[in-house]
Amino acid sequence: MKLSTQINLGLLVLILMVGAGASFLEIEQTKAQAIQSTETLSKETATRLNAQLSSFNESQWNNKSLLESIVDAAFLNKDVTHISVENDNGSVLIEKRTSNSAQGVSLLASVVELSDSSSQVEIPTTQNVVKVKSSPNSHYVNLWRQLLKICALCVVLYILAAIVVVLTSKRAVRSVGKVTKKLNELQNNDFSPSSIETSTKDFLYLVSAVNNLSLSLENKFKELTRQAEQFKSVASRDTLTKIANRNAFDRHMKALIGGISSPKEYAITLVRLAQLTNINHKLGMLAGDNYVCSVADIIKKASQEQFTGAFVFRISGGDFAILSDVQPKDVHEENLAIMSKGFTTINPLRDGSKAAWIGVARFTNSMSLKEIMESADSALMAATKRPQGWQFASDIAEVHSNAKWRERLNYVVSQQYADILIQPIMNLERNTPSYYETFARFKDKQTNDIIPMSQLIPASERLDLIPEVDKLVTSIVFKKLKVTAHQVGINLSNASIANSEFREWLIKQLSEHESLCHRIVFEVQDAALIHYNEEAVALCKRITQLGCRITVEHFGDNFASLSGLRAIQPAYVKLSGRLTESIHTNKDNQLFVSSLLNIARSLNIKVIAEKVEHEAESVALNNLDIIHQQGYYFSKPALWTVY
Incomplete structure (x- = not known):
């Protein structure tokens, strides 16, 4: 109820009490006056009639019309209600009565009782008696008028008081309205400062607190924005080679193909390092990193x-991309030959194997990213069969590569098997895993080698097979959970979240395995909260209702996902690995992570730091009070064996 309404109700009660008191006093005063005046009136009327009738002779007493005229004259006073003249035998010589029809008299008479009065006088010359009865009719009328005046006065006073209260309260709470508006603006991430003034000291503390909060949040938001812009530039750069990464590649491609400019042709050259895996296994990760940098x-x-x-751009571990203007084919081939020779020269294995495969495709800004990557990947797959190690997409049938990938992926799905690796997410306070993140590894049908996820996932996305792969992995994890006590995390791809059939399948599976739900944590990318917000929020809410938990990955990469966190209330957010790398020496990242930590804590969400590879990083994160950590420093992903 509004403050003005409450005050007005209080005033109404007060005015009603005052009106009731005034009415009571008026009634008591009228009662006292009525008693005295009615007695006086009845006596005076009887005495006056006696004086008039005392001089009557016998013939006049018999003149009824004369008597009536005299009696009627006595009724000029309306309070006289009854006059009678009786002889000594008690017989009535003449009698007159009048009734009171004044407004309000009958109503008041039923509520307030005023006394009647009667008098009688014996006529000296005869044995006749004059009887007069009077009632407080005029007093009832006056009382009725006074009560109406009191009511009218109360109504007027209430209306005036209500108007004053409304105007005063509006003026007084105007600052509260401004405070509420400012709080809504803060909730909508509008941190622009505004100085709110108050017309009453009662709300001074509230206005002052909001002004200080607005100024403080604005300063923090500016600092967070500065750090975000700084991190954005860092996040767009590959930490090993210092060249642009996959995020930058995606943004650059969207800029090229998303405009409305006139058609223009470009070239994309994909380079895949054929020997990187062997170098890492035979010579170690450091040698592999040095090779990638070279x-x-x-x-x-x-x-x-x-x-x-x-x-x-470096778009994945061993994959690079060059976006350039179109060149003549012979010039492009000459350039590819020079690059291939350089790759062979720096290959530390020096076993004569091809160092890299190269695929080249032309595209226009009217094509979709999916079409462009299909064409380039087709050329890259065909290059593995060419002695020179490169292939132009224009010289092959593009469907060949997609058909081959579909065959490989259909085989993977049909086998209903995958190696599941797990990596613990440690709770450093308890020195025990909070849960284990699961990773799937699939083997190629022909070579029996592990298919690199950097190749399998893009191919699955192009061919719309990601939901089938996620179904397979989820089903395998369910089977393993039935015979273990692990708490595990299952990754859900954006494509699966966007797929209605997959969402229905997942909810059905969870309903059938409800006893396992409390041990399952689904990891979703923060990008899903941006690109598929409605689907992601609905799915996450349904999952949590069944007892599962949610982790949002890559927290810090996309600030637009912050609004989604409030909607789904995940159990964990996992900081982007770019933020945790070398955090012990990067003061900006420390400040940025601290800001993100405050945001997560305000929503009662635990924070996980991933890709923790050194003790110094773990200690720095622990100093920031991030106790959930994951990375090679604790354990590498290991095969999940249950028997």
Whole structure:
């Protein structure tokens, strides 16, 4: 109830009490006056009639019309209600009565009792008696009028008081309205400062608190924005090679193909390092990293000297991309030959194997990203069969590559089997895993080698087979959970979240395995809360209703996902690995992570730091009070064996 309404109700009760008191006093005063005046009136009327009738002779007493005229004259006073003249035998010589029909008299008479009065006088010359009875009719009328005046006065007073209260309260709470508006703006991430003034000291503390909060949040938001912009530039750069990464590649491609400019043709050159896995296994990760950096240097140099309008990206572990203007085919082949020779020269294995495969495709800004990557990947797959190690998409049938990938993926799904690896997410306070994140590894039908996820996932996305792969992995995890006590995390891809058939299948499976739900944590990417917000929020809410928990991955990469966190209330958020890398030496990342930590805590969400590979990183994160950590420092992913 509004404050003004409450005050007005209080005033109404007070005015009603005052009106009731005034009415009571008026009634008591009228009662006292009525008693005295009615007695006086009856006596005076009887005495006056006696004086008039005392001089009557016998003939006049017999003149009834004369008597009536005299009696009628006595009724000029309306309070006289009854007059009679009786002889000595008690016989009535003449009698007159009148009734009171004044407004309000009968109503008041039923509520307030005023006394009647009667008098009688004996006529001296005869034995006749004059009897007069009077009633407080005029007093009832006056009382009725006074009560109406009191009611009218109360109504007027209430209306005036209500108007004053409403105007005063509006003026007084105007600052509260401004405070409420400002709080709503803060909730909608509008941290622009505004100085709110108050017209009453009662709300001064509230206004002051909101002004201080607004100023404080604005300063924090500016700092967070500055850090976000700084991190954005860092997040767009590959930490090993210092060239642009997959995020930057995606944004660059969207800029090229998302505009409305006139048609223009570009070229994409994909480079895949054929021997990176062997180098890592035989010579170690450090040798592999050095090799990748050397390859990056060759590609950067080639893009500067041999390609026009070129941009270089590292889009996955052993995959690079060059986006450039179109060149004549012979010139492009010459440039590819130079790059291939450089790759072979720096190959530390020096076993004569091909160092890299290269696929080239032309595209226009009217094509979709899916079509472009299909064409380039087709060329890349065909290049593995070519002695020179490169292939132009224009020289092959694109469907060949997609058909091959579909065959490989259909085989994987049909086998209904995958190796499941698990990596613990440690709770450092208890020194025990909070849960284990699961990873699936699939083997190729022909070679029996592990299919690199950096190749399998993009191919699955192109062919719309990601939901089938996620179904397979989820089903396998369910089977293993039935015979173990582990708490595990299952990754859900954006494509699966967007797929209605998959969402229905998942909910059905969880309903059938409800006893396992409390041990399952579904990990969703924060990008899903942006691109598929409605589907992701609905699915996450249904999952949590069944007893599962949610972890949002890559927290910090996309600020637009913050609004989604409030909607789904996940149990965990997992910081982007770019933020945890070398955090012990990066003050900006420490401050940025601290800001994200405050955001998560305000929503009662636990924070996980991933890709923790060194003790110094773990200690720095622990100092920031991030006790849930995951990475090679604790354990590498290991095969999940249950028997």
